[in-house]
Amino acid sequence: MKPQSTKPNGRIGIDLGGTKIEGVVLGPDNKPVFRQRIATESAAGYEHIVERIALLFERLRRAAPECDAVGIGTPGAISSRDGTMKNSNTACLNGRPLHADLSLRLGVPVRLENDANCFALAEALAGAGQGGALVFGVILGTGVGGGIVHHGEVLRGPQHLAGEWGHHCIDPSGPPCYCGQRGCVESFIAGPAVEAQYRARTGEAVRMPEIVARCRAGDGVATEVLRGFIERFGRALANVIDIIDPDVVVLGGGLSNIDELYTLGCDAVARYVFNDELRTPIRHNQLGDSAGVIGAALLV
Numbered sequence: 001m002k003p004q005s006t007k008p009n010g011r012i013g014i015d016l017g018g019t020k021i022e023g024v025v026l027g028p029d030n031k032p033v034f035r036q037r038i039a040t041e042s043a044a045g046y047e048h049i050v051e052r053i054a055l056l057f058e059r060l061r062r063a064a065p066e067c068d069a070v071g072i073g074t075p076g077a078i079s080s081r082d083g084t085m086k087n088s089n090t091a092c093l094n095g096r097p098l099h100a101d102l103s104l105r106l107g108v109p110v111r112l113e114n115d116a117n118c119f120a121l122a123e124a125l126a127g128a129g130q131g132g133a134l135v136f137g138v139i140l141g142t143g144v145g146g147g148i149v150h151h152g153e154v155l156r157g158p159q160h161l162a163g164e165w166g167h168h169c170i171d172p173s174g175p176p177c178y179c180g181q182r183g184c185v186e187s188f189i190a191g192p193a194v195e196a197q198y199r200a201r202t203g204e205a206v207r208m209p210e211i212v213a214r215c216r217a218g219d220g221v222a223t224e225v226l227r228g229f230i231e232r233f234g235r236a237l238a239n240v241i242d243i244i245d246p247d248v249v250v251l252g253g254g255l256s257n258i259d260e261l262y263t264l265g266c267d268a269v270a271r272y273v274f275n276d277e278l279r280t281p282i283r284h285n286q287l288g289d290s291a292g293v294i295g296a297a298l299l300v
């Protein structure tokens, strides 16, 4: 495990989102001692977002004057080739050298990491994955992502691809995905994908919590759709477990609140994993919405 911070009050993390930027100062036990949140105002453009981050950083720094580095979590991917942003839903970030610009503007070393990796790091060091040497953090919500943490460090890989299980194919005849492939995990088990499956069967546009509620109430179509969701979750996660054999899997994102993932979902993983038993614990996250910003702080 990574040694705990020796700084009395020194870790600053910032989580950049499309509508808000959240900042935190962690105490020596990795618990937040100061928090602040401001609007991203992303409509005002890229340079404005950099200024908003700088404003928040100055406020956080007043609570941690000895801080000499900052970790920042961001949606989207950071190109391993030139450090520019891509696939961010805050579109004005894409193609821009956010890491270089923030390092210059903030005047301290910046560690930038995508939000799934921040989630995995937070849960590994301060949440449900504590004690595990190899932790796979899963984001299951409007998209499907993930991050791998090994002995307290984010495993990025030379192409910054490590943990991106959402775009491996589980059925080449499956639905098309925005990434250009067909039958990606995300195109089957992300919330909007499951909602589309239900809509295709019933003509009804219903959100995921309602589909789950209808399944529990005995609705036939909802039950079939949920069964397919669980089955594909099991197949996809078993593939990951076969390859990296993590000590623990932690689920995050909106769909991680579906209780059936921890019962029927575990059974489905066990059916597909290359072993006669499944010993890998599959746990609900402990840090909830705070995982991103805590993970950002733990980057430094």
Ligand SMILES: [Zn+2]
Pocket (backbone or CB within 6 Å): 166, 167, 177, 178, 179, 180, 181, 184, 186, 187
């Ligand atoms: Zn895809």
